[in-house]
Amino acid sequence: MTAPMKHLPIQTPPRQEVRSFTDAAEAVAYLETLYAEATGFLRARFTELATGDLPGARFRAFYPEIRITTTTFGQVDSRLAFGHVAEPGTYATTVTRPDLFANYLRQQIGLLIANHDVPVEVGPSMTPIPVHFAVLNDADVQVPQEGAMAFPLRDAFDVPDLQTTHDDIVNGFGFKHEDGSGALAPFTAQRIDYSLARLAHYTATLPEHFQNHVLFTNYQFYVDEFVDYARRMLADPDSGYTALVGPGNDVITDPDAALTPPAKLPQMPSYHLVRDAGAGITLVNIGVGPSNAKTATDHIAVLRPHAWLMVGHCAGLRNTQSLGDYVLAHAYLREDRVLDDDLPVWVPIPALAEVQIALEEAVADVAQVSGFELKRIMRTGTVATVDNRNWELRDHSGPVQRLSQSRAIALDMESATIAANGFRFRVPYGTLLCVSDKPLHGELKLPGMASDFYRTQVSRHLLIGIRAMERLRDMPLERLHSRKLRSFEETAFL
Numbered sequence: 001m002t003a004p005m006k007h008l009p010i011q012t013p014p015r016q017e018v019r020s021f022t023d024a025a026e027a028v029a030y031l032e033t034l035y036a037e038a039t040g041f042l043r044a045r046f047t048e049l050a051t052g053d054l055p056g057a058r059f060r061a062f063y064p065e066i067r068i069t070t071t072t073f074g075q076v077d078s079r080l081a082f083g084h085v086a087e088p089g090t091y092a093t094t095v096t097r098p099d100l101f102a103n104y105l106r107q108q109i110g111l112l113i114a115n116h117d118v119p120v121e122v123g124p125s126m127t128p129i130p131v132h133f134a135v136l137n138d139a140d141v142q143v144p145q146e147g148a149m150a151f152p153l154r155d156a157f158d159v160p161d162l163q164t165t166h167d168d169i170v171n172g173f174g175f176k177h178e179d180g181s182g183a184l185a186p187f188t189a190q191r192i193d194y195s196l197a198r199l200a201h202y203t204a205t206l207p208e209h210f211q212n213h214v215l216f217t218n219y220q221f222y223v224d225e226f227v228d229y230a231r232r233m234l235a236d237p238d239s240g241y242t243a244l245v246g247p248g249n250d251v252i253t254d255p256d257a258a259l260t261p262p263a264k265l266p267q268m269p270s271y272h273l274v275r276d277a278g279a280g281i282t283l284v285n286i287g288v289g290p291s292n293a294k295t296a297t298d299h300i301a302v303l304r305p306h307a308w309l310m311v312g313h314c315a316g317l318r319n320t321q322s323l324g325d326y327v328l329a330h331a332y333l334r335e336d337r338v339l340d341d342d343l344p345v346w347v348p349i350p351a352l353a354e355v356q357i358a359l360e361e362a363v364a365d366v367a368q369v370s371g372f373e374l375k376r377i378m379r380t381g382t383v384a385t386v387d388n389r390n391w392e393l394r395d396h397s398g399p400v401q402r403l404s405q406s407r408a409i410a411l412d413m414e415s416a417t418i419a420a421n422g423f424r425f426r427v428p429y430g431t432l433l434c435v436s437d438k439p440l441h442g443e444l445k446l447p448g449m450a451s452d453f454y455r456t457q458v459s460r461h462l463l464i465g466i467r468a469m470e471r472l473r474d475m476p477l478e479r480l481h482s483r484k485l486r487s488f489e490e491t492a493f494l
Contacts, residue, residue: 010057010058012061016037017123042131043138045059057156062128066092070085070118073088090180092183096193101304133194136196166191169187186426195299195300196299199299202266205247205249207303209274209282212305213306214283219312225458227244234252268284270283288413304427305427308422309465310430311465312415312434321435326379326435327378328363332349332416335384335387338417347423350484354475363377365467381410432461
């Protein structure tokens with residue numbers, strides 16, 4: 001019998017030294033070096049073994065790590081919501097894909113150094129890199145299904161471990177790493193790698209194409225309008241946009257070029273209007289339902305977007321509303337249920353003033369109305385999000401009473417989920433919906449009526465969402481990422 005693989009010796013790449021940095025760019029460059037060496041080692045060993053016999057050793061490499069130690073409370077601007085640790089101590093985070101997060105890391109590390117006047121330490125961590133994540137970005141390497149190799153993969157390499165892939169930092173209080181250090185960032189490297197892999201699966205685009213401003217929608221019509229808008233921007237040399245990326249990582253820079261979708265569209269097709277430094281706009285068609293909304297935001301959150309907004313359709317609940325009217329959510333009735341274990345329903349999800357103002361100004365700009373006249377086409381109020389698409393077919397006495405007591409003005413299946421996950425992950429959020437039916441008042445979404453509605457309203461609605469994002473893009477990051485989303489105990493990194 002073959003000896004158990006777990007007793008084989010462990011081979012690792014040469015252990016690199018821990019270095020101190022007072023320059024953020026130099027620290028990120030060293031992170032990139034460490035990560036490239038570690039993943040290169042695993043890819044090389046995996047390629048050697050993919051078609052070979054049982055290995056004579058186990059192979060392991062480690063994520064790089066950032067660590068900072070302070071002995072005094074920093075003299076930090078109390079207006080800042082990030083860029084500093086809460087109290088003296090040691091704080092650390094593992095890092096993956098420093099090439100993808102280079103701008104983010106330089107900013108966050110630079111703020112730490114400036115605010116605490118101490119160096120950061122960069123070196124290998126004690127957290128192994130699962131081989132699946134090490135080969136994820138190498139198109140020439142594929143991880144076979146279990147049983148396809150001559151030996152179980154986990155006998156030779158570290159594999160993803162769900163026991164250490166969690167949201168304990170963002171969900172909890174008092175989190176400590178095994179060595180006693182505090183959390184420096186909201187996600188560990190393994191949690192980020194897990195989501196990067198899921199993003200590529202669900203959206204059929206690589207994570208590096210995602211932009212810092214994300215629009216979510218629940219209808220394909222918005223995708224068509226987004227592509228048309230993107231082509232107009234590519235035709236305008238002064239727009240600042242440089243490319244459009246569609247599912248299958250299809251990149252076009254010529255406004256007349258065809259987008260070639262993959263043979264099978266993914267569950268959540270995503271389109272990216274690219275601008276330098278990730279300052280463009282991503283549109284994700286999450287489809288219908290809170291489960292999809294949670295899945296998308298769970299994974300996009302690790303990219304640390306600057307804001308995300310829901311622009312979709314809803315049922316109007318008031319007889320004074322008309323089809324095509326807008327709903328600006330300032331509160332949410334959460335009956336979606338998918339986040340109850342992570343964020344109890346008693347947690348309020350506040351409206352964010354910066355986002356609300358950007359959306360209202362965008363409506364006024366696109367619709368060419370202002371002041372009291374805005375009330376003719378837009379209402380501000382509570383949006384109810386439910387998990388039952390056919391809620392109208394149930395006994396109305398209970399649901400309608402709750403809707404009335406909550407002062408709800410619209411109902412959908414995604415908005416509260418997206419807002420609540422934005423609150424949970426500290427990503428600024430907002431909702432602007434368009435009334436497409438009024439089931440409580442006999443106006444159902446019928447085919448002919450819907451076609452006319454889509455033709456006249458979707459283009460304007462999408463443009464409002466884009467204009468709001470452009471306003472948020474021009475806002476200083478420290479103002480948009482305000483203290484409203486920060487808990488008693490926060491990580492230094494956004």
